[in-house]
Amino acid sequence: xxxxxxxxxxRCRRVKRRSALFLFFLHIPVSKEMIMQDxxxxxxxxxxxxxxxxxxxVLGYTLAxxxxxxxxxxxxxxxxxxxxxxxxxxxxxxxxxxxQSCGRKTGHCFENTKTPKTEGFIAAGAKxxxxxxxxxxxxxxxxxxxxASAFLLFRFQDPLDGHLFTVGGYEPQSxxxxxxxxxxxxxxxxxxxxxxxxxxxxxEQAYAxxxxxxxxxxxxxxxxxxxxxxVVNPGVRPAKADVYMHFNEAERLISTRTxxxxxxxxxxxxxxxxxxxLQKEAxxxxxxxxxxxxxxxxxxxxxxxxxxxxxxxxxxxxTGLLCLFTIVLALRSQxxxxxxxxxxxxxLKAIGWTNRVIVRQMLTESLLQALIxxxxxxxxxxxxxxxxxxxxxxxxxxxxxxxxSPFVPLIGLALALAGGIIAGIFPAxxxxxxxxxxxxxxx
Amino acid sequence: xxxTAMQPDVPATREPLLTCSQVAKEYVGRQKQVVPIxxxxxxxxxxxxxxxxxxxxxxxxxxxxxxxxxxxxxTAGAIHFNDxxxxxxxxxxLATLRRTYIGIIFQNFNLLSxxxxxxxxxxxxxxxxxxxxxxxxAVRTLLEELGIGAQMDNLPAEMSMxxxxxxxxxxxxxxxxTLILADEPTGDVDPETAAQIIDYxxxxxxxxxxxxxxxxxxxxxxxxxxxxxTLNNGEITxxxxxxxx
Numbered sequence: 001x002x003x004x005x006x007x008x009x010x011r012c013r014r015v016k017r018r019s020a021l022f023l024f025f026l027h028i029p030v031s032k033e034m035i036m037q038d039x040x041x042x043x044x045x046x047x048x049x050x051x052x053x054x055x056x057x058v059l060g061y062t063l064a065x066x067x068x069x070x071x072x073x074x075x076x077x078x079x080x081x082x083x084x085x086x087x088x089x090x091x092x093x094x095x096x097x098x099x100q101s102c103g104r105k106t107g108h109c110f111e112n113t114k115t116p117k118t119e120g121f122i123a124a125g126a127k128x129x130x131x132x133x134x135x136x137x138x139x140x141x142x143x144x145x146x147x148a149s150a151f152l153l154f155r156f157q158d159p160l161d162g163h164l165f166t167v168g169g170y171e172p173q174s175x176x177x178x179x180x181x182x183x184x185x186x187x188x189x190x191x192x193x194x195x196x197x198x199x200x201x202x203x204e205q206a207y208a209x210x211x212x213x214x215x216x217x218x219x220x221x222x223x224x225x226x227x228x229x230x231v232v233n234p235g236v237r238p239a240k241a242d243v244y245m246h247f248n249e250a251e252r253l254i255s256t257r258t259x260x261x262x263x264x265x266x267x268x269x270x271x272x273x274x275x276x277x278l279q280k281e282a283x284x285x286x287x288x289x290x291x292x293x294x295x296x297x298x299x300x301x302x303x304x305x306x307x308x309x310x311x312x313x314x315x316x317x318x319t320g321l322l323c324l325f326t327i328v329l330a331l332r333s334q335x336x337x338x339x340x341x342x343x344x345x346x347x348l349k350a351i352g353w354t355n356r357v358i359v360r361q362m363l364t365e366s367l368l369q370a371l372i373x374x375x376x377x378x379x380x381x382x383x384x385x386x387x388x389x390x391x392x393x394x395x396x397x398x399x400x401x402x403x404x405s406p407f408v409p410l411i412g413l414a415l416a417l418a419g420g421i422i423a424g425i426f427p428a429x430x431x432x433x434x435x436x437x438x439x440x441x442x443x
Numbered sequence: 444x445x446x447t448a449m450q451p452d453v454p455a456t457r458e459p460l461l462t463c464s465q466v467a468k469e470y471v472g473r474q475k476q477v478v479p480i481x482x483x484x485x486x487x488x489x490x491x492x493x494x495x496x497x498x499x500x501x502x503x504x505x506x507x508x509x510x511x512x513x514x515x516x517x518t519a520g521a522i523h524f525n526d527x528x529x530x531x532x533x534x535x536x537l538a539t540l541r542r543t544y545i546g547i548i549f550q551n552f553n554l555l556s557x558x559x560x561x562x563x564x565x566x567x568x569x570x571x572x573x574x575x576x577x578x579x580x581a582v583r584t585l586l587e588e589l590g591i592g593a594q595m596d597n598l599p600a601e602m603s604m605x606x607x608x609x610x611x612x613x614x615x616x617x618x619x620x621t622l623i624l625a626d627e628p629t630g631d632v633d634p635e636t637a638a639q640i641i642d643y644x645x646x647x648x649x650x651x652x653x654x655x656x657x658x659x660x661x662x663x664x665x666x667x668x669x670x671x672x673t674l675n676n677g678e679i680t681x682x683x684x685x686x687x688x
Binding site for chain 1: 514516541554555557
C-alpha cells in the first residue's frame, strides 16, 4: 500500500467511523479484511482455552432456555387442556325469547299450541315464543361466535299416561350442539344419531331409566313411532331434552301440535363462543341481532377465564425474569472474562487488531456460547417433556402429547441469542474504548 | 534470514519516516498529580536507518516507543509517520497502520499466554484477508527460519526467554513492517542469543530498507546505529551520530 493509498484509506475511515456503530450490526458479511472464518476460529479457540468459564456460561444458557421452553410448552398444553375442559362449560350458551316479551317482530305473539296449558315451546322452564331461523346466518358471522345452531324444545304430554316430556330438535352438523345440547361422546348405550337417520331418536338417561326404555325399543310421540337408537348422559348442558331427534323431524312432529305449522322457525338459539374470555362480547353481539334475548349459561366461564389469564401472565412474568437473570449472569461472566483478558486485548490491539475486530471477536464468543447453550437447552427441554410425568406434575388428566410447538424452541433460541448479544456487547464496547497502552499496563 | 540471502541490500535514503515535534507526555496520578514523562521531544528518524535510543530505566524510553507506534497519544506535540499525523488519527486507523506498516517488540515480549507460539505469530495475520493456508505456511516458514520450528506448538510459559523473544520478533516481522520498534530486545538474554536477535532485527533493514528504532540501556551494540539518541529524565539530551551509515 502506497502512502497515497494510505491517505485515502484514512480519509475514508474517518467518514465511515461516524456510522460505525450502526453499520456494525448490519455489516456482518464484512469486508475483505474481516474473515468470518477467522472470527469463528479465534472465538472457538478462546472458548476452548477457558473451558471452565465457557462451560459455566453454556450451562447457564442451557438451563435458562430449557426451563423457558418447558414452562412455555406446559403453559400452552395447560391452556389447551383447560380450554378443552372449559369448552364443555364456559364457551357456550343458549338464548331464547320468553313469551312475555311479545310484540316484537322476532316471533309469534301467541302460544301457538293446541293445548297451551300442558304443551308448548319451553326453555329453562319458561314458555318461549318462536324466532326466525333466518337470523342464524347473521349470528354465525358475529366475530365472537364460533358456531350457532337453531334448536327446537317442545314439551309434549303423553296421551296414555299424561306424563310430560320434552323433545329437542337439533341440527346434526353444528358444533354448537355438541357443547350446549348433546354429543356423540355422551352416549352410554346404543349409538348416537347420524345425519342419515330418520325416524330415530336418542333418549336422555334419566328419562330412559324412569320409563325403562333401552336402545332398540320403539316409542310413540304424537302418534308417530320412533326407534330409540341410543341413550345419552349429556351432564351439565344448558339445552337438555328427554328425547333428541333431528331438527327437521322435530319440526314436522311439533307442527302436528301447533295451531300454525312451523315455518323455518326455532325457539332456542345455541351458540358456541370462540373463547371463554369472549363470552360476554358474544352475548352482547347476539343481542344486537335478536334483542331481548334471555341467555342461559353457566357462569363458570368467568372465574375459569380469570384463572387461565392469571396462569398465563405468571408464566410469562416468570419467563421474563428467567431471561433477565440469565442475561445478568452471562453479562457478569463476560465482564469477568474481559477483565481477565484486558492485557491480551491490549496486545492484540498493539499488533494491529482494530476495535471493530475486537468487538466482533468478543461478540462472536458470546453468541457462540448462547447458541450452543440455546440448542442444548431446547434438546434438554424436549427430552424432559418427553420423559417426565408432566400430567402428574401439573395435575391435568388430559394426556400430554410429549411434543412442543416448533415456535417455542425457536423463541428460546432467539432469546438466548439476544442474551448473548446483550451479554457480549457491553464488555466488548468497553474493551474497545480502552487505549492499547492502558490495556497493556494492566496485568 | 532468507530475506538477506534473496534480496540485495537497499541503500538507506534521507527521507524522514518518523518525526516528533515538541512531543510531551504526562500521566495523571491517583491523587490527580501530573507526572511528566517526556518533555519537548524533537527527533527525526529517516527511512532505512537504525536509530538507538538509550537511557536509564525510567527515562521514558518505552513511553516514547508507545507514542511512536500510536499505542498511546502525546499530551502535547505532533508525531508524523510517513506524513500521517499519528497524534490525531483515530484508533481504527492507527491499528491498521500498526498491522500494515509498524511492528513493535515489547520489552516483556507481551505474548498471549494461552496461545501457542504459532498462534501468537499467526495473530498478526488474522483478519488481514490472507487465506488460512498461506497464513499458516508463512508462520511456519518464519518460525523455522528463527530456529523455533520445534517449539511452535508450545505455550510461552513452556519456552525459554530467548525463544519467547524470537516468537515476539517473528510476530513483528511476519507482516514485513516498514518501521520496526524494539524495546530492550537484548535486555534479558545471553550474549550469543543477543547477537542472533541483533541479526534478526537488522536483516530487514539491510534486505528491504526497513527502519529500526531500538531502545536499550546499553546491551545493544551502539556501533550499528545510524542515529543514537539519549533520553534523560524525559528529554533527549544527546543525539549522535546523526548521519547515514
